[in-house]
Structures are given as C-alpha cells and as structure tokens.
Amino acid sequence: MIFRYPNGKTYQPTEHTKHTKQQSISYSNRGMTLEEDLNETNKFYLENKTAVIHKKPTPVQIVNVDYPRRSAAVIKEAYFKQSSTTDYNGVYRGKYIDFEAKETKNKTSFPLNNFHDHQIEHMESVLDQGGISFVILSAFDDYYFLGAEHLLTFWNRQNDGGRKSITLKELQEFAYTIPLGYQARIDYLKIIDKLYF
Amino acid sequence: MIFRYPNGKTYQPTEHTKHTKQQSISYSNRGMTLEEDLNETNKFYLENKTAVIHKKPTPVQIVNVDYPRRSAAVIKEAYFKQSSTTDYNGVYRGKYIDFEAKETKNKTSFPLNNFHDHQIEHMESVLDQGGISFVILSAFDDYYFLGAEHLLTFWNRQNDGGRKSITLKELQEFAYTIPLGYQARIDYLKIIDKLYF
Numbered sequence: 001m002i003f004r005y006p007n008g009k010t011y012q013p014t015e016h017t018k019h020t021k022q023q024s025i026s027y028s029n030r031g032m033t034l035e036e037d038l039n040e041t042n043k044f045y046l047e048n049k050t051a052v053i054h055k056k057p058t059p060v061q062i063v064n065v066d067y068p069r070r071s072a073a074v075i076k077e078a079y080f081k082q083s084s085t086t087d088y089n090g091v092y093r094g095k096y097i098d099f100e101a102k103e104t105k106n107k108t109s110f111p112l113n114n115f116h117d118h119q120i121e122h123m124e125s126v127l128d129q130g131g132i133s134f135v136i137l138s139a140f141d142d143y144y145f146l147g148a149e150h151l152l153t154f155w156n157r158q159n160d161g162g163r164k165s166i167t168l169k170e171l172q173e174f175a176y177t178i179p180l181g182y183q184a185r186i187d188y189l190k191i192i193d194k195l196y197f
Numbered sequence: 198m199i200f201r202y203p204n205g206k207t208y209q210p211t212e213h214t215k216h217t218k219q220q221s222i223s224y225s226n227r228g229m230t231l232e233e234d235l236n237e238t239n240k241f242y243l244e245n246k247t248a249v250i251h252k253k254p255t256p257v258q259i260v261n262v263d264y265p266r267r268s269a270a271v272i273k274e275a276y277f278k279q280s281s282t283t284d285y286n287g288v289y290r291g292k293y294i295d296f297e298a299k300e301t302k303n304k305t306s307f308p309l310n311n312f313h314d315h316q317i318e319h320m321e322s323v324l325d326q327g328g329i330s331f332v333i334l335s336a337f338d339d340y341y342f343l344g345a346e347h348l349l350t351f352w353n354r355q356n357d358g359g360r361k362s363i364t365l366k367e368l369q370e371f372a373y374t375i376p377l378g379y380q381a382r383i384d385y386l387k388i389i390d391k392l393y394f
Contacts, residue, residue, distance in 0.1 A: 046322065049322070049325055049326075051326060052319070052322045052323055052325075052326050052328070054281070054282050056253050056254060057253060057254040057255065057256040057257065057278075057280075058254065058257070058259070059254040060254065060255070060257050060259075060272065060275070062255070062257075072276055072277070073276070073277060074274060074275075074276065075257065075272065075274070075275035075276065075277070076273065076274070077271060077272070077273070078257070078271075078272035078275055079269055079270070079271065079272065080269070080270060080272070081254075083254075084251070085251050089286060089287075090286075090293070091293035091295070091323055091326040091327070091328035092326060093326065093327060094292070094293070094326065094327030094328065095291070095293065096287070096288035096291065096292065096293040096294075097293075098288070122249070125243065125246070125249045126249055126288055128246055128249075129246075129248060129249050129288040129289060129290065129291065130288070130290060130291030131249070131288035131291065
C-alpha cells in the first residue's frame with residue numbers, strides 16, 4: 001500500500017515501520033530498499049568510527065496525543081509534513097556531509113520530480129556554507145553519487161523550460177558510480193575521499 | 198498537559214504542534230520557550246546566509262496509517278521514540294555543528310538526567326570526527342554554551358559515583374554565557390566564532 005503526502009509524493013516507510021508490518025512475514029532473503037541499505041552503511045560507518053551520519057526522522061505534525069495513565073503516550077492523529085531539508089546529514093573527517101537519496105524504476109532517465117524546491121534550496125545553502133552536498137541516485141541498476149552543483153544545473157535547466165529529467169548519459173558523465181560492499185553496502189565515502197581529500 | 202516518553206522524559210511539543218494548540222489563544226506577548234527561541238535564531242541565521250542549522254523532527258514510530266481517498270494520509274497510531282542523536286545540527290563556515298538544548302528551573306545546579314546515554318555517546322562520536330559539539334543550557338536566568346568535552350567530564354564523574362548535576366559555579370567556570378539579540382535571540386555562533394575561528 002502506498003501512502004501519499006498532501007502534495008502527492010509517496011511516503012517511504014522507515015525501517016522501523018516496515019519491520020512492524022513485516023513481523024508476520026519471513027525475514028529471510030527479503031529485498032533491501034535503498035533506505036535500508038543506507039541505514040546499514042551508516043551504521044557500519046558509525047560502529048567503525050569512520051563517520052557519524054544519520055537519517056533524520058520523518059517529519060510529522062502531531063495533532064492529537066492520548067496519554068493513558070501508567071503507559072506510554074499514544075499519538076492518535078498526525079500528518080506527514082514535507083521536510084525543509086534533505087534526509088541525511090552528519091560529519092566525516094571534520095567536514096559537514098549532507099545528502100538525499102532517491103530511486104527510479106525508469107529505464108532511460110532520472111525524473112527531477114523526485115526532488116522538491118525546499119530540498120534544492122537547502123542544498124544551495126549547504127554549498128554556500130562550504131558543506132559537502134550531494135544526492136545518491138538508485139537508477140539503471142547502479143548507485144550514482146551526483147554532486148549538488150550538478151543537480152542544481154539540471155534543476156535550473158528544467159526551470160528554464162528544459163527537460164524534466166537527467167538522462168543516463170548525463171549521469172554517466174557527471175556522476176560517480178558508488179562501489180558496493182558487504183558491510184558498507186553503498187560505500188559513498190569512497191567517492192568523498194576521492195573528491196574532497 | 199505534559200506528555201511523557203516511556204522512560205519518563207517529558208515530550209517537548211514542536212513549534213508546529215504548539216501553534217495548532219494556540220490558534221484559539223492570543224499570540225500577543227506569549228512567553229517564548231528555549232526551542233522557539235532557537236528556531237527563531239536558526240531561521241535568522243539561515244535567511245542571512247550565516248549558517249544552515251535545523252532542529253531534527255521528533256522521532257516517531259508510526260504503527261497505523263489511514264489513507265482516505267482524495268485526502269491526506271492520517272497517522273492513527275504512533276509512539277514517541279527516543280532519539281539516538283542530539284536535536285540540532287548543521288553547517289557553519291564549513292564546520293559541522295551539533296548540539297542539544299536543555300533547560301532547568303532548578304536554582305542551584307543543572308541536573309544531568311536531562312541527557313541520556315545515546316546523546317552522550319553521539320557527542321563523543323562527533324568530537325572524534327572533528328565536529329563542533331556542545332549543549333545550550335537554559336538555567337539560572339542565563340543561556341550557557343558548554344562544550345561537549347566538559348559535559349563528558351561531568352557525565353563521567355556521575356558514572357564514577359560523583360554528583361548527578363553541574364553546579365552553578367562549575368557552569369560559570371567551564372561554560373560561556375550566550376549573548377542575547379533581537380533577531381538572533383540566542384546568538385550562539387558568537388561563541389563558536391571566539392572558540393573555533
């Protein structure tokens with residue numbers, strides 16, 4: 001079942017929600033989502049003191065909370081809010097790391113409607129402050145690391161009436177393929193090492 | 198009404214929740230909470246391109262979502278989760294900024310039970326990665342900036358059987374009083390300028 005935000009964007013359940021739903025289903029051999037792979041990667045980075053990078057909680061507007069005596073508060077009514085930032089941030093070797101992760105099943109191009117204005121503005125602000133800003137794109141059976149400065153170029157082209165997506169060829173030119181590992185599944189810090197250190 | 202997490206800690210409603218509740222009440226001359234003051238400060242920093250620092254959303258475990266046709270998804274059952282990080286982070290002049298804000302009404306000391314193990318571990322990890330980690334304490338009619346390295350000292354003293362709080366005198370010795378402004382209400386970047394640049 002797909003949940004949608006008021007703006008029509010789909011809600012990606014967090015790992016925790018997913019576990020709740022899957023408790024009656026077999027855990028073996030389940031497909032990992034991009035978010036789960038990134039959570040595993042970040043957990044590995046954290047445990048090995050490589051970096052401290054976390055996914056931010058899903059922003060929720062809480063309207064009504066029930067507070068039964070002697071037990072935990074229950075949120076009875078709440079709504080998904082659109083985030084004003086990207087989903088992931090943290091610190092690596094003293095540098096500020098900030099990124100968003102998106103996937104497409106599209107075979108020929110990466111649609112820009114995976115992003116919204118607030119996120120793009122946030123990436124610009126992070127670049128202005130000297131932070132490392134990028135997106136991880138799951139597309140065409142690969143993971144791509146695309147610097148925010150390039151995403152901004154494609155975004156501006158769209159705003160100027162140009163195409164509403166990034167082609168596979170453009171990704172191959174401007175993005176880096178992220179090496180996959182067993183523990184650091186989507187080992188994006190390898191790209192950061194190459195580009196910034 | 199005070200909501201509590203399963204561990205007994207009180208839930209601090211976000212600005213948004215608060216607005217919802219206050220819509221029928223007069224907005225004039227209301228007292229600002231520490232969180233509201235920090236949100237205003239960070240908004241001012243953001244708008245003036247001084248820094249990009251945000252409060253993370255309240256972590257919520259979503260259990261049940263209702264998805265009415267033609268309208269927004271409604272979260273019908275959810276629970277507050279304990280965060281594994283601090284509440285605020287972002288980037289300032291290329292550096293990673295990470296902090297937690299807490300207040301006490303206590304007149305003589307700042308109780309350490311305002312923090313929990315996960316937050317303290319997170320602060321240690323941030324320091325290890327070369328990030329700027331601190332706490333903003335509202336206490337004794339002042340705002341204090343206390344570097345995480347000092348908080349860790351007090352925390353370890355407690356774990357070694359010592360006192361469970363930081364005295365006013367200790368704060369005066371190890372913390373910095375944060376200047377208050379009109380727009381940057383709790384102007385903590387002034388302290389960071391002094392200490393790190």
